[in-house]
Amino acid sequence: MHVPDGFINAPVSVAAGVVAAGAVAVSLRGARRELDERTAPLAGLVAAFIFAVQMLNFPVAAGTSGHLLGGALAAILVGPYTGVLCIAVVLLMQGILFADGGLTALGVNITVMGVVTVVVAYALFRGLVLVLPRTRRSAAVASFVAALVSVPAAAGAFTLVYAIGGTTDVPIPQVLTAMIGVHALIGIGEAVITMLTVGAVIAVRPDLVHGARGLSAPLKLRVGGELVDAAPARESAPAGGPAPRKLWLGGLVTALLLAGFVSFYASASPDGLEKVAADKGIDKNVEEHAAADSPLADYGIKGVEAPRLSGGLAGVIGVGGTLAVGSGAFWAVRRRRASHAPTGARV
Structure with missing residues (x-):
């Protein structure tokens, strides 16, 4: 759905760019509370993984x-705050290096593909988690429903933007x-x-999944003949679960x-957007991408004649670049959180 x-x-x-910039600014502040020494490296990997999976177009209908x-x-x-930043990093890398998604439309893309999907999906996910049994399986089911709804929600948001400024x-x-x-x-x-x-991640390291935290039922203690909730303890990795570094390496290899x-x-x-645009005439005024001459435009390397090698190398470069930029950004956010923490406070 890259516009x-x-x-x-x-x-x-321009208005969409202002909205996107505001969302990124708010997310930078909110991400300080979400990122810690374990999840900051994971956030960079999530951005790289999303970049990789976005290269895998799957058929949904004829043509x-x-x-x-x-x-x-x-x-x-x-x-959710870190999620918006992940999508923003992916879209920025795609637009600048691969000529995928217009540079003047970057604000539209971040708003539609990042902000709308994150807000809709996470709100629905949290709502379902509250009413479903507090199990890891329920979290997986809730993630399915949240993702399912987020995509047509983004399509509706694009249509609204187009109705205003098409x-x-x-x-x-x-x-x-x-x-x-x-x-x-x-x-x-x-x-x-x-x-x-x-x-898959919940199965091996539920403590690293933001949305899965606190899903297990609280421990009950009998006090004075009544059952009360025990004080919550910090969730730890399951016995035999992989270390964060091993999970990170496995995710990187997969990407x-x-x-x-x-x-x-x-x-x-x-x-979907390209097909609708062609069918309905939305693309009549489409402009050539400012980065059309990029060595990596259209997910290939100019000068490399073999399509498999050209596309594969471009994909690897994209994953590496997205990982580097995302990890650097999230490391900086993490450091800023640490620098603002009270002296002696655990961050």
Whole structure:
């Protein structure tokens, strides 16, 4: 759902940029409370993993494909504020290096693909966790539903932005129907990927999953003949669970394999937004990307003739670059939290 340059007019693009910048600023402050010495490295890995999985377009209908948006996955794994930052890092890397998503539309993309998906998914996830049994399986189910709903919600948000600032005169109800319809199908793929990933991490290190904290029922103590909740203790890693470094390395290897090898087999059909844009005439005023001459444009390396090698190397570079930029940003946020902590306080 990467919006290119030319879909949205300049005033609305600027307004969306202001909204996105405000959301990132708020998220930078909020992420200080979410990140600690264990989860900060995980946040950089989550951004790199989302970059890798977004390269894997899957078919959803005749001539149409979809890919992970990642807002729900990021919010559940590392928290909603950090989740917004993860998606912003991914979109920034894609726009600058790979000419994917317009640079003038970066604010639109962060708002639609980052803020909307994170807010909708995390609010729904937390609501479901409150009413479902407090188990890890329930968390996985809640992640499925949250991710499923977040994708058509983002499609609706794009349609609203287009209704306000679209550069072509097209019937908005038709656009809304088409966008919601195809992205409801894409949402199924998003939900499956999110549930499997969240479930896998919860199975081995639930203490590292932001959305899974506090899901176990509190210990009861009998005091004066009545059952009362015991004081909560810090959740620790399960016996035999992998160390955070091993989990991090396993996740990195998986991301590199997905981007460097599996991505070659991704669907070549246009994604949901591209298909709707072509069918409804939204793309009449699309502009060439400012980074179209980038050596990595279109997820290939210029000068490398073999498509498999070109795409694979580009994917590996993208994962490495996203990991470096994301990890650096989250390390800086973590350090800022530590510097603002009271003397002697545990951070």
